Amino acid sequence: MSRSRVAIAKGGSVEAMVERVVDLLGGIGSIVRLGSTVVVKPNAGHVGAPGSSVNTTPEVVAAVIRLVRKAQPAEIILAESAAIGCDTLECLEVSGIRQAAEEAGVDEIRDIKRDEDLVRVPIENPTSSIKHVDLPRFLLEADLLVDVPVFKTHVSMVFSCALKNLKGVVQDRVHYVMHTTNLAGAMMDLGELLQEKTFAIADLYRPMEGFGPHSGNPVEFGCILAGKDLVAVDATACRMVGLPIEKAEYFVAAEEKGLGHYREEDIDVLGEPVADVFTQLYLPYLDGFGAFPEYTFCVRNACSTCQGLTAFTMSKLKSLGEYEKNAGVAMVLGRHKEVPAGIEGAEAVVLMGDCTKTMKKKLADAGVEAFHVPGCPPTEPALCWSVVDRRDVDLDTDDPEVAKQIRKRVEYEDVMFKEWLRKQSRA
Ligand code: SF4
Numbered sequence: 177m178s179r180s181r182v183a184i185a186k187g188g189s190v191e192a193m194v195e196r197v198v199d200l201l202g203g204i205g206s207i208v209r210l211g212s213t214v215v216v217k218p219n220a221g222h223v224g225a226p227g228s229s230v231n232t233t234p235e236v237v238a239a240v241i242r243l244v245r246k247a248q249p250a251e252i253i254l255a256e257s258a259a260i261g262c263d264t265l266e267c268l269e270v271s272g273i274r275q276a277a278e279e280a281g282v283d284e285i286r287d288i289k290r291d292e293d294l295v296r297v298p299i300e301n302p303t304s305s306i307k308h309v310d311l312p313r314f315l316l317e318a319d320l321l322v323d324v325p326v327f328k329t330h331v332s333m334v335f336s337c338a339l340k341n342l343k344g345v346v347q348d349r350v351h352y353v354m355h356t357t358n359l360a361g362a363m364m365d366l367g368e369l370l371q372e373k374t375f376a377i378a379d380l381y382r383p384m385e386g387f388g389p390h391s392g393n394p395v396e397f398g399c400i401l402a403g404k405d406l407v408a409v410d411a412t413a414c415r416m417v418g419l420p421i422e423k424a425e426y427f428v429a430a431e432e433k434g435l436g437h438y439r440e441e442d443i444d445v446l447g448e449p450v451a452d453v454f455t456q457l458y459l460p461y462l463d464g465f466g467a468f469p470e471y472t473f474c475v476r477n478a479c480s481t482c483q484g485l486t487a488f489t490m491s492k493l494k495s496l497g498e499y500e501k502n503a504g505v506a507m508v509l510g511r512h513k514e515v516p517a518g519i520e521g522a523e524a525v526v527l528m529g530d531c532t533k534t535m536k537k538k539l540a541d542a543g544v545e546a547f548h549v550p551g552c553p554p555t556e557p558a559l560c561w562s563v564v565d566r567r568d569v570d571l572d573t574d575d576p577e578v579a580k581q582i583r584k585r586v587e588y589e590d591v592m593f594k595e596w597l598r599k600q601s602r603a
Pocket residue numbers: 260477478479481482509510528529530531532551552553554
């Protein structure tokens with residue numbers, strides 16, 4: 177494999193930075209063919225306001241579309257398939273990406289979840305247990321896929337950037353299988369299918385630190401980076417934010433699979449040196465659930481959303497002064513066929529999400545009382561309240577008085593959490 181090149185820009189407008197990284201790699205004319213079809217894939221997987229860094233910064237998406245347009249493709253399509261349980265069009269709307277893309281002159285916006293023209297593509301050399309994926313025909317027929325991720329901390333993957341953003345080209349069914357088998361492996365399988373036609377322009381203009389991928393904090397980092405090798409882009413992004421490469425298990429496997437380079441000596445960094453743009457982000461998830469040894473986690477085939485909410489809940493409990501008080505609680509996530517090992521002697525058992533609905537009865541039959549939090553995924557802060565109050569918590573209510581009480585408690589706890597978070601980020 178030849179050496180990889182990653183370009184970094186810092187300073188000036190978003191538009192200027194996007195143009196600069198692409199110029200450093202040969203210019204837009206070397207990437208986009210005249211009269212071609214280009215698919216731009218942002219990260220718009222969750223409902224999050226502009227500036228929250230839950231999704232790609234709209235200005236970055238707009239700058240990419242304007243730059244691509246300069247090479248005169250026949251068509252630019254913005255496409256996304258939001259996370260399980262999320263509506264893509266709502267995510268694009270609330271994030272400001274739809275409006276930014278339209279103003280930048282995108283030709284079409286497509287919700288991959290609603291696409292009916294799918295093609296079954298076999299995975300020839302699987303790293304995960306996925307044998308095939310159903311991909312939209314328009315994506316397979318496109319000449320170029322411009323992957324426009326935002327860098328975020330991620331509870332189950334440590335971080336999310338260029339390679340992980342490709343996951344948003346499949347519909348919920350495949351998405352679910354990817355999450356509940358081997359997400360890193362499935363991500364690589366998808367990456368292998370698409371790498372030839374993909375070019376990444378990553379948003380480190382405003383990445384997310386803290387409790388990503390949904391509940392972290394935006395950071396004004398002010399950088400854009402780009403490259404053809406998604407693994408090299410991801411590894412360089414990790415180095416820019418102080419995330420130790422060895423904490424993200426997939427790098428070694430990705431290189432072995434021939435997806436790209438992660439070692440510094442195999443990557444030529446163009447533009448700004450990493451040392452000059454380095455800013456340490458707050459990365460609380462480097463040890464996964466191992467960061468919370470006072471609790472037991474029974475996790476089997478759980479989506480990253482439920483894993484993320486659970487890890488977030490641990491931090492929330494700390495912020496409320498409830499973490500130590502509830503030490504010894506066991507959390508059950510995902511699809512368990514049998515009563516999970518490890519819950520014997522637990523202070524209390526909390527069952528997370530619709531996946532664990534039937535477990536309550538199984539545990540009751542085994543003489544263990546458990547509290548259930550419904551939803552797919554459940555609504556935050558139901559899990560936290562279930563741990564603290566030791567009861568089933570369903571926040572879905574038509575009773576205005578109950579809704580008012582819920583709001584009051586949420587507002588009160590939010591103030592405490594934000595204050596606690598400020599202290600953590602400064603520490
Ligand atoms: S309940 Fe949680 S783990 Fe189960 S399918 Fe829904 S999001 Fe995934």
